[in-house]
Every structure is written in C-alpha cells, then in structure tokens.
Ligand SMILES: Nc1ncnc2c1ncn2[C@@H]1O[C@H](COP(=O)(O)OP(=O)(O)O)[C@@H](O)[C@H]1O
C-alpha cells in the first residue's frame with residue numbers, strides 16, 4: 386500500500402474553474418457518456434424499448450391494418466403507419482429521461498454531482514442527450530422492421546428530414562419528462578406518472594388511424610396537439626402526404642420551441658429545488 | 662491558525678416542519694479533524710449537506726476556505742470532497758469509470774483523471790475489481806470507492822458523513838489510517854459519527870449535536886473531563902435489588918448513580934475511592950453485586966450527562982436524508 390497517493394491539498398493540473406458554456410458542454414458530454422455506458426451495460430432496457438415498437442408495427446400492419454381505411458392517401462397502409470410508429474417510438478423513448486433521473490435521485494448519485502464543481506445544467510443535458518442517442522438507435526431498428534413489412538420512402542432527403550424532425554421533437558419532450566422524473570419519488574412511479582401524459586398524446590392523433598375516422602370532439606384535439614402535428618409533418622416528409630409538409634413542419638418546430646421554453650426552465654428549477 | 666470551515670447559526674427546517682438544525686455554529690481549524698458527534702436524527706447529515714452546498718440553509722451562513730457556501734458555491738465545490746452517509750457511486754459503471762468520471766467532472770484532464778483513478782483504486786485495494794461494474798461490489802467496497810471518489814482531485818477540505826458506519830472492523834481501522842494520512846498531508850477533515858470512541862480516536866475537536874443544536878464543544882479530553890470519566894456498572898442480579906442498591910448509593914457523590922434494568926451505573930470522576938466506597942456501602946447493606954464492569958463512557962452516557970435523556974430517546978423517528 387503506497388502512502389503518497391492520498392495526499393491532501395496538492396494542486397492538480399486542471400482546466401480553469403470558470404463556468405463557461407464550453408465547460409458546461411464538456412460536463413454534459415461526460416454525463417452523457419456515463420448514461421450511455423449504463424444503456425450499453427443494461428441492454429435489456431434497449432431491447433424492450435425496441436420490442437414494443439416492433440410489436441406495434443406487426444400488430445397494426447397485420448392485425449388491425451386490414452380494417453383501417455386510409456382515405457386520400459397514396460401508397461399502402463405500411464407507408465401510412467410507419468411515420469406514426471416512428472413518432473410513437475421516440476415519444477415513448479423519451480420517457481427514459483423520467484426513469485433515468487428518478488433513478489439517479491433515488492440511488493444518490495445526484496448527491497455527488499451536486500457537490501462537484503461541474504455545471505448544474507450538465508446532469509439534465511447529459512441525460513437528455515443520452516436519451517437522444519438511444520432514440521437514434523431505436524429509429525435504426527424500426528427502419529429495418531419497417532422495410533421488411535413494406536415501408537418505402539419517397540426520397541432519402543425527405544426521409545432524413547422527417548427523422549431529424551421527430552428526433553428533435555423527442556429531445557424537447559425529454560425535458561418535459563425530466564420534470565416528471567425530478568418530481569417522482571422513485572423510478573417506478575416516474576414511469577407510471579409519464580404514461581397518462583403519453584397515451585392520449587400518441588394515440589389520439591393520426592398516428593395509426595386517420596383522424597377523420599374519430600368522433601368530432603376528438604378530432605379537434607387530435608389535429609392540433611403536438612404529437613398529431615409531428616406525425617403529420619413526418620408523414621409528409623417521409624412518404625409525401627397527405628397535405629403539404631411546410632405547415633406541419635413549422636407547427637412542429639413551434640411546438641418544440643414552446644415545450645423547450647416552458648419545460649426546460651421548469652426542469653432546471655425542479656433540479657435546483659429538489660432536496661432529497 | 663485560519664479556519665477551513667466556519668458555520669454561523671445554521672437553521673434548516675424541512676417541509677413537514679422537521680427542524681433539522683436550530684442554529685448550529687462551528688469552526689474547524691485548517692489541517693485538523695473535526696468530529697460531529699450525535700445520535701441518529703440529530704442533524705449531522707443536514708449540516709454536512711449545507712456545508713457541501715447541496716442544500717441551502719433557511720438562515721445563517723457558512724464558509725469553506727473563506728467562500729460562502731450559498732453565494733460562492735462553485736468555489737466551495739472546487740475545494741471540497743464529500744463521502745456521504747450512503748455511497749454515491751454509479752452502479753452501472755465500473756469502479757475505474759466512476760473515479761474517471763468524477764475526475765473529469767472536477768475538470769482534470771482525461772489523462773490525469775485516468776492516472777488518478779488507478780492510483781486511488783490501488784490505494785483502496787480495489788484494483789482487482791476496477792473493471793467490474795459496481796453492482797457486483799460489496800457494501801464495504803462501495804464505501805471505499807465512494808471515499809476514493811471524494812479524494813479524486815485532492816481536495817483540501819473533506820467531509821465524511823458517518824464514514825465507518827457499516828464497515829467491518831478491519832476496514833474501519835484502515836479508514837482511520839486514511840484519515841490520519843490525509844491530515845498528515847495537510848487536509849482538513851470534518852467527519853460525523855455516532856461513536857464517541859471513534860470521535861475520540863480521530864478528532865482533534867468535537868461538537869456534540871442533539872436535536873439540531875450543538876450542546877457541547879471542545880477537545881475530547883475537555884468533554885470527557887466534563888462528562889466524568891469511566892463508568893462502573895454494578896449488576897445486582899435483578900431489578901429489585903438494583904433499586905435497593907440505587908437507594909443506598911444515592912446522595913453520596915456529585916454525580917448520582919443511574920438505574921438501567923438490573924444494573925446500577927456509577928460515574929467514577931471521583932477516582933478509585935468511589936469504587937471502594939460503593940462496595941463498602943453495598944456490603945454493609947447486604948447488597949453485594951453479582952458482577953462488576955468498568956467501561957469508558959459511551960455516547961449514551963454523554964447524552965445522559967448533557968441532556969438528561971439517552972441518545973436513542975425519540976430521535977430516530979424521522980426518515981433519513983437521502984434514501
Ligand atoms: N430531506 C428531508 N426531508 C424531511 N426531513 C428531513 C430530510 N432530511 C433530514 N430530515 C430530518 O431532519 C432531521 C435531521 O436529520 P439528519 O440531518 O439526517 O440527521 P443525522 O444525520 O444526524 O442522523 C431528522 O429528523 C430527519 O428526519
């Protein structure tokens with residue numbers, strides 16, 4: 386056992402102390418890396434978050450699909466379905482932010498983060514960024530499954546733009562789920578709290594079935610709520626329709642901005658005020 | 662000597678009205694070990710969390726190396742290391758990854774952080790487990806890793822919250838060694854403990870906290886002199902005889918004997934004469950004790966002497982801070 390290594394107040398070479406945005410970005414990347422290592426090491430969680438959307442693809446494509454009439458839509462049901470599946474999948478994926486933060490609080494690691502000279506924002510930014518990367522993986526898996534069931538894109542550029550847009554949306558949504566994660570007593574409850582928000586948003590929209598098939602009172606909600614807007618935008622960009630992409634893209638970007646402006650400060654505030 | 666840590670009248674009330682701190686003041690001189698001694702629920706963890714910037718006090722102020730813990734939290738965080746009451750390490754990472762992450766978050770360069778991680782793993786006998794995820798670690802290994810994480814950037818001021826609770830005797834002695842090594846290198850250490858013996862062994866000065874207040878402060882010699890030294894336990898065999906013995910022994914010395922079941926406890930600050938006198942009196946009353954034992958005062962005796970109630974009386978009701 387050596388004795389010199391625990392030496393006390395010896396200066397160690399370190400980059401300056403100032404809380405610059407650059408510093409905050411580097412801290413966020415360190416936290417992101419830590420979260421990604423955990424995802425890699427617990428592949429079950431990634432596995433299950435892919436299995437669920439795959440089941441949905443198969444369920445809607447082969448079980449319900451035959452009964453669903455998509456009026457005014459060129460191309461088969463697979464093309465109608467897949468943009469919806471993408472949006473639903475990444476929206477569900479962003480619940481990982483709730484669960485992850487609740488778990489970090491529960492296990493006490495955030496207690497250590499709070500006493501370190503790191504940027505305060507890095508815990509949240511590192512978490513949401515890791516969940517973005519995780520969503521990219523899930524999107525890749527879904528794409529393979531979609532292709533197998535007959536999903537064919539209009540053009541690569543449109544497809545990539547659509548994927549980019551829905552990942553951006555999911556990232557913004559992560560900040561909302563961060564608020565839930567930071568308010569929940571534990572990770573199980575965080576998950577339970579997240580789903581009542583998520584279900585109406587993802588199902589009461591043109592995700593799997595045309596909005597025109599819903600009762601009138603629901604159509605208003607389905608047409609204008611954020612997930613409906615993202616689904617419409619992604620569908621226009623990926624498979625060309627129905628309707629022009631531009632309006633829905635702008636609508637989606639506005640929703641993203643709105644969610645971020647309102648919920649990110651709320652999440653940061655929850656992080657600062659939560660004492661246990 | 663300058664003070665590394667200074668707290669003035671810290672008050673903290675939690676939601677639900679629990680008054681965890683009711684005006685705690687303390688001073689820790691640079692390069693010394695300060696012990697915060699108190700039973701469960703006394704407010705030790707709350708004090709440590711305020712001093713390490715995790716929690717803001719409702720009122721009062723504190724400085725670490727001259728920096729205010731609320732208004733200059735960033736500077737404080739750069740000069741402290743914390744090993745909390747519960748190991749705050751990431752279960753999914755390996756031991757090495759944990760230490761590297763902390764190194765990077767204290768803004769050591771990647772290379773320095775890696776080297777430092779290896780050094781600490783070796784020092785805390787975790788090299789063999791370095792590449793295993795912490796999930797597979799025993800409780801003692803987690804505590805060691807947690808302590809290592811507190812030392813990554815060689816902070817000049819260390820906060821150790823109940824560092825030996827739950828450790829086996831071997832690890833406890835090893836930890837004592839580490840603390841001595843740290844102060845040998847010039848670090849300042851504030852530690853909390855529930856054991857008088859430990860505070861006695863490690864701390865240059867102690868403060869006894871109870872119900873969020875400092876009820877006594879000084880070196881352990883000073884405190885022990887105030888509290889009376891050794892305790893004589895006279896086991897009378899049964900409760901009835903113990904009560905009779907208490908009656909016979911009462912009113913003879915400045916410190917009254919105390920009844921505890923079948924045992925009468927007698928503080929020996931009057932020296933060995935107290936023993937001979939007690940035995941003579943009992944002999945005359947035909948109350949010869951069945952066994953005798955001498956022991957150092959326990960935290961419970963300290964509390965009894967200072968507050969009139971025992972250490973475990975109605976305090977451990979609240980929930981713990983971070984679980
Ligand atoms: N986050 C919290 N919320 C509510 N009460 C708390 C919280 N943390 C501590 N307490 C209460 O404050 C008191 C002091 O607790 P603590 O500082 O943990 O004591 P100690 O560390 O000495 O055991 C206890 O009654 C405890 O229940």
Ligand SMILES: [Mg+2]
Pocket residue numbers: 702705706707746822823982
């Ligand atoms: Mg405690």
